[in-house]
Amino acid sequence: MSMVSQLPPYSGVMTLHAATTPKNGAVYTRRWVAETILDLVGYTVDAPLEEWRIVEPAAGDGSFLVPMLDRLIARARNRNISLRSLVDAVCAWDIDPGNAATCRQIVVDALLKAGADQDVSSLIAGTWIQCGDYLLAEPEPADVVVGNPPYIRWDDLGDQRAALYRATCRTIRGRGDIYLGFWEKALESLRPGGRAGFICADRWMRNSYGADLRAMVGNGFDVEAVWTMHDVDAFHEKVMAYPAITVIGRATGRAPVVVSTTSEFGEAESRQAARFTLGSAESGSGEGWRGHRLDHWYTGRGLWPSAAPDTLALLDSLADLPTLEESGCRIGIGLASGCDARFVVDDVPEVELDRLLPMTMGSDLNGTLHWGGHYLVNPWGPDGRLVDLDAYPLLRKWLDVPEVRNRFVSRKQPQNWFRTIDKVIPGLTSREKLLIADMRPRLSPYLETGEAYPHHNVYWITSDRWDLEVLGGLLLSDIASAFVEAYCVRMAGGTLRLQAQYLRTIRVPLSDTISGGDANALRESFRSRDREKASRVAHDLYGVS
Structure with a gap:
């Protein structure tokens, strides 16, 4: 047999x-x-x-x-x-x-x-x-x-x-x-x-x-x-x-x-x-x-776009421009805990205060960025390593519950049972970053000025080369949207999966090729959430009608 x-x-x-x-x-x-x-x-x-x-x-x-x-x-x-x-x-x-x-x-x-x-x-x-x-x-x-x-x-x-x-x-x-x-x-x-x-x-x-x-x-x-x-x-x-x-x-x-x-x-x-x-x-x-x-x-092996021929022709015509990452950006996703009921709180628990890290949720990004008062109960130290629970007895007490202990990540690494699925990336909290919430009807970047860490359903972009408000204006444009909408998975009702793999398909001009006047216009468009103005400037920068 x-x-x-x-x-x-x-x-x-x-x-x-x-x-x-x-x-x-x-x-x-x-x-x-x-x-x-x-x-x-x-x-x-x-x-x-x-x-x-x-x-x-x-x-x-x-x-x-x-x-x-x-x-x-x-x-x-x-x-x-x-x-x-x-x-x-x-x-x-x-x-x-x-x-x-x-x-x-x-x-x-x-x-x-x-x-x-x-x-x-x-x-x-x-x-x-x-x-x-x-x-x-x-x-x-x-x-x-x-x-x-x-x-x-x-x-x-x-x-x-x-x-x-x-x-x-x-x-x-x-x-x-x-x-x-x-x-x-x-x-x-x-x-x-x-x-x-x-x-x-x-x-x-x-x-x-x-x-x-x-x-x-x-x-x-x-x-x-x-x-x-x-x-x-x-x-x-x-x-x-x-x-x-x-x-x-x-x-x-x-x-x-x-x-x-x-x-x-x-x-x-x-x-x-x-x-x-x-x-x-x-x-x-x-x-x-x-x-x-x-x-x-x-x-x-690349993703297959899906769009009308004129949109596909537009994307093909821009194929020689650098992607966001090639232009000097880093793209990532926020932290997954494996047990948000214990790790992500809006009612401050009895833990050591330095274990509370402000966290930006997807719900905070809605027309404006408004922090909703959530914190990560943070088991990670500034060096990227797990803290010593002997030094944090209140943290141990708060996390030492079955719903944390029984997670797959806890059972896989029993010695590190109190870890979150993802690490807190050292330095990311204090950096300026563009935040983009997943599962939205269109691409909408927001500037976070370095005060909170992003949650798992929020994607982030950092850069040492870009003025992030200028880049944010460019991402508000219909050209950036055309890239994402052609490549991304579209959910019921037209909701877009705005994941990192789709953000990486966006192609942009190099930041140092953008004139001062265009940069100011994009910055103003981003601050006022003016998509039409951002699109007009982007069309000139990309050289498309």
């Missing part, structure tokens, strides 16, 4: 993040979404489907299998092709025996209805439907791979399966979602001219854990379509996720198309968007959608 066959089933199978799910955790795709993906990958009755091999890595309830069957059987009927000859035309996987049995019955019923006898129908169903783990199976060449890869939480995998996945799929990094592995396996299996089309979360395009997969795509593959569908009713269950339909081909040479959608987008609108995607027009739009055809996609 193989190691794989002895693995226990994981309990956390989820296709995307489900707000409400059936007991098996799966959230299934609506028929029109599956039909759209089949259209985009070219799996239509006028294609030589009998010569192709189509693979579905996670068949589930047959959401993709049923329209695949309809098209394949229609092709066979129109061309007088023997159904028995189609025995190698389909391969559908599912790790759940119940799902596999359901899919086999779907195939048998469809073939019987199409005129095949019971023996042929059972033979084909048994050949097509494989009960097993697609990620751990031996790859077979495919012309088309389609589906809705499962999202599975790492905590639900078990150490043995997680280790096997990491050993098998080189693109799964850190705690990156396992749908990265489904993309990797699908792309590796494609024959020249083949296509993979999935609906799944698009986070890998704009997060560090997707770097290896992005690099793989840029080496011999073509991104043909990315339809962002965050607010679309694409599944049979309500989900809290950020899905996109993405089609990637092996050396197909097709120009990439990006489509943005709203909650009004549905079956009828998908047919319009598909006609645009498969056509040649540079742009198209309809109820609930807008699309653009680009002249190139992105290579390497």
Whole structure:
């Protein structure tokens, strides 16, 4: 018996993040979404489907299998092709025996209805439907791979399966979602001219854990379509996720198309968007959608921007300018404690006064910077080392509680059980710094004059070269916003994840190339929060209209 066959089933199978799910955790795709993906990958009755091999890595309830069957059987009927000859035309996987049995019955019923006898129908169903783990199976060449890869939480995998996945799929990094592995396996299996089309979360395009997969795509593959569908009713269950339909081909040479959608987008609108995607027009739009055809996609491990062609062209034109860090800035995130209930307080506890460090919270940044009275109960000394608790008995008493002792970081380092997850960086408190709160509708920098330490949901920028008010004015501009909004993850309702990795994409002129007059104008714009004025000055500095 193989190691794989002895693995226990994981309990956390989820296709995307489900707000409400059936007991098996799966959230299934609506028929029109599956039909759209089949259209985009070219799996239509006028294609030589009998010569192709189509693979579905996670068949589930047959959401993709049923329209695949309809098209394949229609092709066979129109061309007088023997159904028995189609025995190698389909391969559908599912790790759940119940799902596999359901899919086999779907195939048998469809073939019987199409005129095949019971023996042929059972033979084909048994050949097509494989009960097993697609990620751990031996790859077979495919012309088309389609589906809705499962999202599975790492905590639900078990150490043995997680280790096997990491050993098998080189693109799964850190705690990156396992749908990265489904993309990797699908792309590796494609024959020249083949296509993979999935609906799944698009986070890998704009997060560090997707770097290896992005690099793989840029080496011999073509991104043909990315339809962002965050607010679309694409599944049979309500989900809290950020899905996109993405089609990637092996050396197909097709120009990439990006489509943005709203909650009004549905079956009828998908047919319009598909006609645009498969056509040649540079742009198209309809109820609930807008699309653009680009002249190139992105290579390497960097984040993939998502924006209208004119914005992408603007960003490309500024690619020779230095990034914030290259211009002399340092970017970081505030402190995570692992137990804010004990470490971050607004009601001063009975601890030694020199263990209280003023802390800036995200809620303090709202139109102006107004300190809300929070303190970090600080276990770190000015040298960056943990203090001696024997010298601070009140600190010991305050922190020596189960919620602090039971944190992962405390159990991992029992001798330093009272530490925060992150260290207090020596000298950061007293430095002037620009602060940017995460999860906001737009990029909004604030100047902190060196009196408080930033909390975990606040990002900071320091510099020895920049006047931070001048830089703050530049970051208020629509050009800085264009960089961040093109690269960052956008949450429900348009909220932006303003993380360090996205701030690092902003390109700026060198500080010593900015004239005194422009510097004064940016400084004034920052102080008055005048975004329009800041944008006008920035356009002149960047040389764009």
